[in-house]
Amino acid sequence: MMDWLQVTRGDAPLVVSFPHTGTDIPPDIEDRLVSPWLARKDADWWIEKLYDFAPGLGATLVRTAVSRTVIDVNRDPSGASLYPGQATTELCPTTTFDGEPLYKPGHEPDAVEIARRRRTWFDPYHAALAAELDRLRAVHPRVVLYEAHSIRSRIPRLFEGELPNFNIGTNSGASCDPLLAEAVEAACEASDFSVVLNGRFKGGWTTRHYGRPEEGVHAVQMELACRGYMDDPDTPPAPGAWPTPWDPERALFMRHALHRVLDACLDFAGA
Structure with a gap:
């Protein structure tokens, strides 16, 4: 695979997607940004x-x-909003979640560049994801696609107040069998963390695009509030103070809960 695209293959009927953990920015793009x-x-x-x-x-x-x-x-990829009428970011974001401009004036990507970035990174990522789902679906009656995400607990521009710890999204029930949503929700509720199903975050494009329960592919998005596993300030972070360091002990209880969540996904797929 390409060095920026990492695929670790397993044989269980579960694919875990990490679309937002990357931090690599090509130098020609970084030079145009307000701040790395x-x-x-x-x-x-x-x-x-x-x-x-x-x-x-x-x-x-x-x-x-x-x-x-x-x-x-x-x-x-068409540029259509996933949450019409609500604040969000674009296919090639020009602002942060807090609304700060990412690019120096006049250096935002135009339509030609957006199309190039889509061909270079978006299309290969989804080709790999689709290939893994097809590979597993060929040998399993049901496969779960689990979208792994996190976000700061408080971002007033995007939502009011403080997010629950577990934000489960199934495109309002369209992307997976209700039994899977119930199993994931129950696994979360077995912890001391707060839970919501199809609240502010109902699942992104990947969940909505691949979730076809009638064809044996069941997609669920998990948006974690960061405070469940790392120090997460109540106020917008400043350079040098974010991200707070990875602390395995701080994350231990969340890891236990997530283990139960993935076990529930596997139990459902193998049932």
Whole structure:
């Protein structure tokens, strides 16, 4: 595979996708940005570490090392908003979640560049994801696609107040069998963390695009509030203070809960 696209193959009927853990930005793009730190602020920090037990369960992992500022592989490639009427970011974001401009004036990507970035990174990522789903679907009656995400607990521009710890998205029930959604929700509720199903985050483009339960592919997105596994300030972070360091002990209880969640996905797929 290409060095920015990492695929770890397993044989269990579970694919875990990591679309936003990357921080790589090509120099020709980074030179046009207001701040390299700002461009990496909204990464899903430490998620690949949080789920590093998944290969031991037989799961397949698909991850891009490229920053979502370059291109967001979980956005509709047509440019259509996933949440019409609500604040969000684009296929090639021009602002942070907090609304700060990412590019120096006049240096934002135009339509030609967006199309180039899509061909270079978006299309290969989804070709790999689709290939792994097809490979597993050929030998399993049901396969679960699990989208692993995280976000700061408080971002007033995107949502009011504080997010629950577990934000499960199934495109309002369209992307998976209700039994899978119930099993994932129950696994979360067995912990001391707060849970919501199809709240502010109902699943991104990947969940909506691949979730075809009638064809045996069941997709669910898990958006974690960062405070469940890392220090997460109540106020917008500043350079040098974010991300807070990875701490395995701080993340231990969340890891236990997520292990139960992936076990529930495997139980459903193998049932």
